[in-house]
Amino acid sequence: MPPPAxxxxxxPLYGQIRALxxxxxxAGEWAPGQAIPSEQDLAIRFGVSQGTVRKAIQALAxxxxxxxxxxxxTFVATHTEETASNFRFLRIRRNDGRAxxxxxxxxxxxxxxxxxxxxxxxxxxxxxxxxxxxxxxEYGGSPxxxxxxxxxxxxxxxxxxxxxAAHAGxxxxxxxxxxxxxxxxxxxxxxxxxxxxxSAALLNVAAGAPLLAVDRVAYTYADRPxxxxxxxxxxxxxxxxxxxx
Amino acid sequence: MPPPAxxxxxxPLYGQIRALxxxxxxAGEWAPGQAIPSEQDLAIRFGVSQGTVRKAIQALAxxxxxxxxxxxxTFVATHTEETASNFRFLRIRRNDGRAxxxxxxxxxxxxxxxxxxxxxxxxxxxxxxxxxxxxxxEYGGSPxxxxxxxxxxxxxxxxxxxxxAAHAGxxxxxxxxxxxxxxxxxxxxxxxxxxxxxSAALLNVAAGAPLLAVDRVAYTYADRPxxxxxxxxxxxxxxxxxxxx
DNA sequence: CAGTGGTCTAGACCACATC
DNA sequence: ATGTGGTCTAGACCACTGG
Numbered sequence: 001m002p003p004p005a006x007x008x009x010x011x012p013l014y015g016q017i018r019a020l021x022x023x024x025x026x027a028g029e030w031a032p033g034q035a036i037p038s039e040q041d042l043a044i045r046f047g048v049s050q051g052t053v054r055k056a057i058q059a060l061a062x063x064x065x066x067x068x069x070x071x072x073x074t075f076v077a078t079h080t081e082e083t084a085s086n087f088r089f090l091r092i093r094r095n096d097g098r099a100x101x102x103x104x105x106x107x108x109x110x111x112x113x114x115x116x117x118x119x120x121x122x123x124x125x126x127x128x129x130x131x132x133x134x135x136x137x138e139y140g141g142s143p144x145x146x147x148x149x150x151x152x153x154x155x156x157x158x159x160x161x162x163x164x165a166a167h168a169g170x171x172x173x174x175x176x177x178x179x180x181x182x183x184x185x186x187x188x189x190x191x192x193x194x195x196x197x198x199s200a201a202l203l204n205v206a207a208g209a210p211l212l213a214v215d216r217v218a219y220t221y222a223d224r225p226x227x228x229x230x231x232x233x234x235x236x237x238x239x240x241x242x243x244x245x
Numbered sequence: 246m247p248p249p250a251x252x253x254x255x256x257p258l259y260g261q262i263r264a265l266x267x268x269x270x271x272a273g274e275w276a277p278g279q280a281i282p283s284e285q286d287l288a289i290r291f292g293v294s295q296g297t298v299r300k301a302i303q304a305l306a307x308x309x310x311x312x313x314x315x316x317x318x319t320f321v322a323t324h325t326e327e328t329a330s331n332f333r334f335l336r337i338r339r340n341d342g343r344a345x346x347x348x349x350x351x352x353x354x355x356x357x358x359x360x361x362x363x364x365x366x367x368x369x370x371x372x373x374x375x376x377x378x379x380x381x382x383e384y385g386g387s388p389x390x391x392x393x394x395x396x397x398x399x400x401x402x403x404x405x406x407x408x409x410a411a412h413a414g415x416x417x418x419x420x421x422x423x424x425x426x427x428x429x430x431x432x433x434x435x436x437x438x439x440x441x442x443x444s445a446a447l448l449n450v451a452a453g454a455p456l457l458a459v460d461r462v463a464y465t466y467a468d469r470p471x472x473x474x475x476x477x478x479x480x481x482x483x484x485x486x487x488x489x490x
Numbered sequence: 491c492a493g494t495g496g497t498c499t500a501g502a503c504c505a506c507a508t509c
Numbered sequence: 510a511t512g513t514g515g516t517c518t519a520g521a522c523c524a525c526t527g528g
Contacts, residue, residue: 010524012497038513049499054514064490070514071506089489186489191480192437192455210437210455216489235436242487244334244431244461245309255505257516283494294518299495315495316525 014055017046021056025065025076026221032078032176036066039074064088065184079172079183086170089186089218092238094139102137102144104171107202109133109161111153118150121217121228129153133164135171136202143203144238149229155181172218181226186218190240195232203234212240259300262291266301270310270321271466277323277421281311284319309333310429324417324428331415334431334463337483339384347382347389349416352447354378354406356398363395366462366473374398378409380416381447388448389483394474400426417463426471431463435485440477448479457485 021042030036039057043050057074060066067075067085079086087101094100112132119126130150137145149171151159156179167174175181191213200207211232218227233240266287275281284302288295302319305311312320312330324331332346339345357377364371375395382390394416396404401424412419420426436458445452456477463472478485 014497035513040513051500052498055497057514068514069507071508071512073513091487091489184490188487188489190435190457190485190487192457192478193480194455210439212435212437212457233437235438240435242336242433242435244336244433245429259516280494285494296519297517300516302495313495314526316493316527318494318526 013048014052014059017042017048017053017056018059020046021060022065022221025060028180030076032076032182033080035073035075063184077182077184079170079176086173089172089183090170091188091214091240091242092137092145092233093241095237095239100139102139104168105136105138106161106165107134107136107146109159109164112150114150114152118228122150122152122225124152131156131159139238142237144234146199146202146232147229148231149227151227155179155226175227182220183218183227184220185223186216186227189215191215193232195234199232203232205234205236209234211235214240258293259297259304262287262293262298262301263304265291266305267310267466270305273425275321277321277427278325280318280320308429322427322429324415324421331418334417334428335415336433336459336485336487337382337390337478338486340482340484345384347384349413350381350383351406351410352379352381352391354404354409357395359395359397363473367395367397367470369397376401376404384483387482389479391444391447391477392474393476394472396472400424400471420472427465428463428472429465430468431461434460436460438477440479444477448477450479450481454479456480459485 021036024030036042037045039050039053042053046053057066057068061068061074064077067077069075077085079088092102110132112130113127114122114124114130116126118124118130119128122130124130130153133149133151135147135149136143137147156175159179163178164174172183175183193211193213195203195205195207195209195211197207199211200209203211205211212235214231214233216227216229216231217225220226266281269275281287282290284295284298287298291298302311302313306313306319309322312322314320322330324333335347337347355377357375358372359367359369359375361371363369363375364373367375369375375398378394378396380392380394381388382392401420404424408423409419417428420428438456438458440448440450440452440454440456442452444456445454448456450456457480459476459478461472461474461476462470465471
């Protein structure tokens with residue numbers, strides 16, 4: 001008979017170093033977009049070899065928590081760059097293949113209290129204060145996506161319609177810069193639904209038209225959930241893309 | 246003035262080794278599910294160090310072309326295992342979270358000629374012979390997905406309704422075992438559409454009901470396209486899931 | 491027990507960016 | 510010239526598997 005399933009206590013050194021660096025990132029020791037110390041410096045700091053630090057950093061880079069640039073250094077990942085990292089989590093593209101980032105238009109912003117469902121997804125208690133905001137993404141002036149976004153009020157103190165509307169780029173860049181909330185990962189579930197009258201008007205489609213509903217929960221460090229959103233996408237000129245491996 | 250943009254000719258050694266191993270995989274030197282030679286053996290064969298072979302193999306493992314198992318060896322990836330690898334490319338899950346693999350039911354199978362669109366996607370010429378098949382995926386006896394699948398006839402000689410219906414598991418396991426065609430990667434584009442009468446009947450929904458349309462092109466080694474399919478999913482009890490990083 | 495992949499280290503050198 | 514990350518090597522040892 002086999003032994004009674006001894007716990008898998010083994011944890012490689014580079015995994016522990018990775019956790020230490022990740023904790024430092026979470027604590028804000030280095031700002032988004034800024035360089036973290038060199039491999040050599042971190043090796044001295046943690047008392048391990050450079051190769052072990054390298055494996056730790058490469059694991060972090062694999063999860064997009066940092067970005068490595070040969071000859072320059074390793075940088076804390078950010079949503080605020082001019083490049084594709086700005087819209088890292090945007091899976092909506094134009095059908096014709098034209099590379100174009102959408103324009104965001106705020107519809108409304110309100111304080112509210114978390115429903116049981118929202119509370120569960122955000123690890124809050126039912127009735128905890130949240131923000132609810134709606135916005136539309138437009139491609140070439142035409143509305144394509146209507147997002148309803150729920151945020152824990154505790155993490156977004158001072159969020160106002162004005163500050164929100166003033167920001168041109170991506171939502172997550174805004175969250176990162178203004179509130180220090182960094183989105184690292186998100187889970188999505190997609191359904192096909194019929195447009196209700198309200199959404200249909202905002203998306204400029206007929207009521208009842210088929211829409212792509214994208215339900216997302218976004219997480220920051222240590223898998224703490226910090227956003228729940230539902231996006232409704234009119235897939236006339238746009239689509240949701242994905243690659244399977 | 247800077248030099249006129251010399252071509253980036255640098256290619257790391259482990260990348261070249263990776264390409265050599267990949268070519269051997271493509272040539273069928275080792276069968277799916279079987280072990281490839283050990284790192285040490287491959288290092289001798291290619292005249293490089295074990296560490297370089299390791300990096301090459303880890304790159305292949307990262308793309309799911311092989312699977313590494315500590316203490317056992319490195320194995321050619323397969324779609325025919327009892328585990329999750331059987332339905333590696335299936336992104337449809339039940340809403341209630343119950344882990345359940347669907348049952349596949351063949352609707353029909355026909356020879357046809359590639360349309361311009363299909364030919365383009367499969368790198369064929371318009372009019373080249375293809376197979377067109379339709380099947381339904383059922384969860385707990387209820388139809389959830391209707392797939393229309395186009396395959397180049399040249400790669401699937403001898404495909405018949407009987408052989409197709411006889412196979413219980415995943416489509417790609419069937420393709421791998423019976424025709425030696427290994428699906429390695431796929432691109433998907435999702436739209437929301439209204440159900441036509443035919444699809445609605447097969448999916449047991451009302452005509453005009455919103456459906457999730459999943460358009461997929463699947464590739465084998467060297468990015469050769471070998472399948473085009475459109476899946477129509479009634480997302481009542483199921484959804485399409487994705488993780489963003 | 492032997493064989494496999496996994497970890498850790500140390501050193502040398504390469505490619506890239508900046509000064 | 511210097512400092513960064515990237516590659517390549519060599520060797521030692523660890524964790525896991527199966528005979």
